Amino acid sequence: MAPAPPPTPPPTLRFVLCGSVDDGKSTVIGRLLYDCRQVFSDELRRVERDSARHGTQGKATDFALLVDGLRDEREQGITIDVAYRSFETPRRRFLVADAPGHEQYTRNMATGASTADLAVVLVDARRGVLPQTARHTRIAALFGVRHAVLAVNKMDLVEWDRDVFEAIRVAWRALAGEIRLAAVEAIPVSALTGANLTRNGTSAPWYDGPTLLAHLETVDVEGAGADRPFRMPVQYVNRPHSDFRGYCGRVAAGAVAVGDAVRISPAGTESRVESIIVGEGTRDRAARGDSVTLTLAPDVDVTRGDVVADADAPAEAADQFQARLVWMHDEPLAVGRRYTLKLHSREVGAAVTRIRHRLDVSNGHELAAPVLRLNDLGTVNLATDRPVPFAPFDESRELGGFILIDPATNATAAAGTIVFPLMRAANVKWQHLDVSKDVRSRLKLQRAQCVWLTGMSASGKSTIANLLDRRLTIEGRHTYLLDGDNVRHGLCRDLGFTEADRVENIRRVAEVARLMVDAGLIVIVAFISPFRSERDYARGLFEPGDFVEVFVDASLEACAERDPKGLYAKALRGEIRNFTGVDSPYERPEHPDLRLDTEKLSPEECVERLTDKLDREFPAPHAPVTEDR
Amino acid sequence: MLYSIGKDSSVLLHLARKAFWPAAPPFPLLHIDTTWKFREMIAFRDRAAAEAGVELRVHTNEDGLREGVNPFDHGSERYTDVMKTVALRQALDEGGYDIIFVGARRDEEKSRAKERVFSLRDAAHQWDPKAQRPEPWNLYNTRLAPGESLRVSPLSNWTEADVWRYIRAEEIPIVPLYYAAERSVVERDGRWIMVDDDRMPLLPGEEPQRRRIRFRTVGCYPLTAAVESDADTLDAVIAETLAADRSEREGRLIDHDRDGSMEVKKKQGYF
Numbered sequence A: 001m002a003p004a005p006p007p008t009p010p011p012t013l014r015f016v017l018c019g020s021v022d023d024g025k026s027t028v029i030g031r032l033l034y035d036c037r038q039v040f041s042d043e044l045r046r047v048e049r050d051s052a053r054h055g056t057q058g059k060a061t062d063f064a065l066l067v068d069g070l071r072d073e074r075e076q077g078i079t080i081d082v083a084y085r086s087f088e089t090p091r092r093r094f095l096v097a098d099a100p101g102h103e104q105y106t107r108n109m110a111t112g113a114s115t116a117d118l119a120v121v122l123v124d125a126r127r128g129v130l131p132q133t134a135r136h137t138r139i140a141a142l143f144g145v146r147h148a149v150l151a152v153n154k155m156d157l158v159e160w161d162r163d164v165f166e167a168i169r170v171a172w173r174a175l176a177g178e179i180r181l182a183a184v185e186a187i188p189v190s191a192l193t194g195a196n197l198t199r200n201g202t203s204a205p206w207y208d209g210p211t212l213l214a215h216l217e218t219v220d221v222e223g224a225g226a227d228r229p230f231r232m233p234v235q236y237v238n239r240p241h242s243d244f245r246g247y248c249g250r251v252a253a254g255a256v257a258v259g260d261a262v263r264i265s266p267a268g269t270e271s272r273v274e275s276i277i278v279g280e281g282t283r284d285r286a287a288r289g290d291s292v293t294l295t296l297a298p299d300v301d302v303t304r305g306d307v308v309a310d311a312d313a314p315a316e317a318a319d320q321f322q323a324r325l326v327w328m329h330d331e332p333l334a335v336g337r338r339y340t341l342k343l344h345s346r347e348v349g350a351a352v353t354r355i356r357h358r359l360d361v362s363n364g365h366e367l368a369a370p371v372l373r374l375n376d377l378g379t380v381n382l383a384t385d386r387p388v389p390f391a392p393f394d395e396s397r398e399l400g401g402f403i404l405i406d407p408a409t410n411a412t413a414a415a416g417t418i419v420f421p422l423m424r425a426a427n428v429k430w431q432h433l434d435v436s437k438d439v440r441s442r443l444k445l446q447r448a449q450c451v452w453l454t455g456m457s458a459s460g461k462s463t464i465a466n467l468l469d470r471r472l473t474i475e476g477r478h479t480y481l482l483d484g485d486n487v488r489h490g491l492c493r494d495l496g497f498t499e500a501d502r503v504e505n506i507r508r509v510a511e512v513a514r515l516m517v518d519a520g521l522i523v524i525v526a527f528i529s530p531f532r533s534e535r536d537y538a539r540g541l542f543e544p545g546d547f548v549e550v551f552v553d554a555s556l557e558a559c560a561e562r563d564p565k566g567l568y569a570k571a572l573r574g575e576i577r578n579f580t581g582v583d584s585p586y587e588r589p590e591h592p593d594l595r596l597d598t599e600k601l602s603p604e605e606c607v608e609r610l611t612d613k614l615d616r617e618f619p620a621p622h623a624p625v626t627e628d629r
Numbered sequence B: 001m002l003y004s005i006g007k008d009s010s011v012l013l014h015l016a017r018k019a020f021w022p023a024a025p026p027f028p029l030l031h032i033d034t035t036w037k038f039r040e041m042i043a044f045r046d047r048a049a050a051e052a053g054v055e056l057r058v059h060t061n062e063d064g065l066r067e068g069v070n071p072f073d074h075g076s077e078r079y080t081d082v083m084k085t086v087a088l089r090q091a092l093d094e095g096g097y098d099i100i101f102v103g104a105r106r107d108e109e110k111s112r113a114k115e116r117v118f119s120l121r122d123a124a125h126q127w128d129p130k131a132q133r134p135e136p137w138n139l140y141n142t143r144l145a146p147g148e149s150l151r152v153s154p155l156s157n158w159t160e161a162d163v164w165r166y167i168r169a170e171e172i173p174i175v176p177l178y179y180a181a182e183r184s185v186v187e188r189d190g191r192w193i194m195v196d197d198d199r200m201p202l203l204p205g206e207e208p209q210r211r212r213i214r215f216r217t218v219g220c221y222p223l224t225a226a227v228e229s230d231a232d233t234l235d236a237v238i239a240e241t242l243a244a245d246r247s248e249r250e251g252r253l254i255d256h257d258r259d260g261s262m263e264v265k266k267k268q269g270y271f
Ligand SMILES: Nc1nc2c(ncn2[C@@H]2O[C@H](COP(=O)(O)OP(=O)(O)OP(=O)(O)O)[C@@H](O)[C@H]2O)c(=O)[nH]1
Pocket: A019, A020, A021, A022, A023, A024, A025, A026, A027, A028, A056, A057, A062, A064, A077, A078, A079, A080, A099, A100, A101, A102, A153, A154, A155, A156, A157, A189, A190, A191, A192, A193
């Protein structure tokens, strides 16, 4: 079959085929592979056999079956997940991702687009540019694809009508222009006959442009960026013995040479490159794309997730961002919920603090949105627990693309790109440094803290909270009590009981508690807070040790019997919905700092245990502060 | 790292050694020994592990061995299930590994072309092709629930040609079975099968003969077909392989048992 490839591979172009369902993407790829003579004879025999059984083209070979590799795909005649295929011509090596067109599988399409240099956007000549075409084109652009080419397929079904082609070309130009894709070509093709895929044929004498393959072989996709400053995220610290410490990673931008001064982000320490190791050898220089181990002299503290960068142009670090997201999870994005953010080799806790808007994929309009749902595109504000080194995605896919992982299910909930950092928060924080939380709390001769009481309705939270508040006040401490019921009258008056509102409710209470702790107070929160993720979110706002989770425990039977407000009776009669313990779950804390069993202990005994624990484990400072440096 | 002794495993081990040098790769090699591998493979395996300075763990399904399960009396499908699929599951359960490196390539087979680089397996090691995690850029979600594991295929996007070119560029040693030599074979169902030891029962009329042959892929000798060839240098092997008209899997007898068989095997935890 194919002539033997040259000893060194030609340069690789990675592209993705996208577009709406049934427009012919898989058929185009199968046909390209076949026409480039990249299909083995035994593979072809199998496809011919499958075509007779599942094919969509009568007895003829259905080339889509070369790439639709899952049984369900062959049986249903659609693509479900991306297939990756490689092929080679003397001029280029290609790695193509065949994306599924069906809207349900958009996140799989996004996976295929994320590593592509170019997108081939396919449309069916009879249907033209559809909303799904626009969605795919937008997602491709969002994921960093800068180049696209339009292939108008199934031209055989419109008798190669030039007007049909021109009308689609105009609609496509408008879309590509709005998204700012470098997209000059539009090519009329037929995957069925192979016309204009690898050879021009006679069907469309009016078309004198290149074939799809010729375009892919010659298109220039080199973006700017080779001359950007050096950056390498550290994946691994290699320490076989005490005299060797190497930092392994792939160069994400620029180049580095032995002797270069580097700065480590986010720590800001400086050092010099002592050696560049590749396998058993060393090199003088490494550039973007090279996987290397660096040793530094002097040796400074570097860990996985740090970025080694040019000392004159170090990598930025921030903890607040504006970002774009493609939501990939069945459960919608709720503002304030905790996720794990993974950016290059770094993982950090993160939450979306605001949804700025959702994108209408068909026309590009920005719509107000309380949540983002599966397959939605949106722009958000994002906060991370700690500053992370990054670059805007437009400058670097490697340092600006991230995923959000749902810690409860481990699912990859979203893929996102950093637009720019929001510096505001960082500035405000710096001004606070002079009068810190420590200074404020030591002036009050106490340890500022949030005591978070969680438990079912009528378990005894408010009773214990009140007693504790009185007791601490009598001892001369400065406290404040936030009670779930009371904040509903003011701070959270505008919130109902939907999922999104509940998350916002918790966010506000936790945030207010955090501000008060920052002001040096002991804050007692009495809040049902039935979900682990919510409590973890609250905990994440505080410094370690500043958040004490107290589980006020009583069985459902006991609570329902106490029922001071008659709520259980109503819930059991079905008059109240989503009542914790009745028709909405209470997730018991797995590792509370303290558990108080109110069926065994009196409220006074509970407070006794609580204050014991606070005194023992979190003693108040003894002397007033004089100098806080 | 699952180490099958083939050319892809050789490349994978080489990459790991490069990545961690001057340390040795910080994980063991795991070989599933069906006891029917070519003898040259076993010798090569022991040398390669020793040279890399990594621990070699070899697992055989002892139950299957005791029952005498073999490719001749039990058929290739049942033999493969017992001595490879079940054996692999046993070894993985025993080791409790959460990350398993494998040398799989997407160009090998069309269901593999669908698989992620980091492929999630449930507690029974099964692949669910309809519930793959999105895998944008090079960002891999490595979170696992208890019992789950990840099969990681760093060579996912390499082609057979890439593997050979890399072997040449980096001078990576491979099992000599890839080179043509005179070997003792019988012709069975139109394929050349090497008689690697005297456990192989000969059918009536079968007479071992000396032929110049080589293998495009290596595995269990009774299930791996040879090709007649004079290619006894790397360049000749590369030229011949890359000009081939048939896929390398053609030589593996178990892979064409039925349509979609690879996908089914993977769903069962094989590869
Ligand atoms: N007449 C004609 N039919 C075509 C052409 N290209 C594809 N088809 C048919 O269109 C149908 C859908 O083709 P596929 O290649 O499966 O479409 P797809 O875009 O990959 O679909 P999804 O992956 O499910 O989104 C099949 O029946 C093809 O045979 C063409 O150029 N002309």
